[in-house]
Amino acid sequence: MSRATERRRSTAEWLQFGVAGAIVLVTFYPAIWMVYSSFKSNREIFRSPFALPAQWRWENLIEAWQVGGLGTLYFNSVFVTLVAVSMCVLFATAAAFAFTRLEFPGRKLMYRILLIGLLLPPPSVAIALFTQLRDMHLLNTPWALILPGAAWQLAFTVFLMRAYFISIRPDMEEAARLDGANTWEIFWHVSVPMVWPAMLTMVVLNTISVWNELLFALLFVTDDAQRTLPVGLVRFSGYHSTDYSLVFAALTITTVPILILYFVLQRHVIAGLTATAMD
Structure with a gap:
């Protein structure tokens, strides 16, 4: 390879690095700005607004936690997210296994009907969900957020999990069946370990969606003791004035755990999305 070719290649690589760096900076700067603004007056x-704090006010975080009652809100959000995401990922994995590995009447029709859920915006079903939850006496309970949260992510999760099942060969499952394993044993002991990267991907993506969900939390829960973090943040906005230092502090407390979760599991997220994209 000639020096001119190496120079052109080096220039192209630096150009790509610069463009990628600029995109990352533009994408993450609002989050960075939010974090250091939470330490200002x-x-x-x-x-x-864009300068670093002249004096880092760590007490903003403590005051935001106490004023907003974030302890209860945190517990409610963690509980709702944990249960909703667990239900969604487990049921979606089982459904994807059935749609790809089992033969039963109406399989393709049921899958296409399920995918209609990808087309529905949340406001279009809000009234119907409110009526249903009211008749089930679930309003102002954690289940008013858990059940819609799990169901709303189900179609997308089944879609990606099915694509992941298609991308892996069923050789080990067939070998287990020849050894006498039943369908449940094959699913739980053979298939689930093979699709674990995709399940972790959906755990992260669904956690972000359920954790940040606001519309259903506003409509289905009016009891302060059952509210979640997105609704609780409204308390920091006053009618005549707003203390933005506490708003940014509360947003930082709310957002940072999700960012940490994503960065810890990003390798699995990328691996799961790459595998489904290769199908």
């Missing part, structure tokens, strides 16, 4: 946020 309200006056400093308006006086120099």
Whole structure:
């Protein structure tokens, strides 16, 4: 390879690196700005919004936690997210296994009907869900958020899990069947370990969606003791004025755990999405 070719290649690589770096900076700067703004005073946020804090006010985090009652909100959000995501991923994995590995009447029709859920915006079913939950006496309970949260992510999760099942060969499952394993044993002991990367991917994506869900939380829960973090953040906005230092502090407390979860599991997320994209 000539020096001119190496120079052109090096220039192209640096150009790609620069463009990628610019995209990452533009994407993540709002989150970075939110975090360091949470350590400013309200006056400093308006006086120099983009500068670093002149004095880091760590007490903003403590005050936001106490004023907003974030302890109860945190517990409610963690409980709702944990149960809803677990239900969604487990049921979706079982459904994807059935759609790809089992033969039964109406399989293709049922799968296509399920995918209609990808086309429905949340406001279109809000009234119907409210009526149903009211008749089931589930309003103002955690289940008013758990059941819609799990169901709303189900279609997308089944779609990706089915694509992952298609991308792997069923040789081990057939070998287990020849050894006398039944369908449940094949699913739980053979298939689930093979699709574990895709399940972790869906855990992360669904956790982000359920954790940040606001519309259903506003409509189905009016009891302060059952509210979740997105609704609780409204408390920091006053009718006449807003203390933005506490708003940013509360947003930081709410957002950072999700960012940490994503960065810890990003390798599995990328592997799961790459495998489904290769199908």
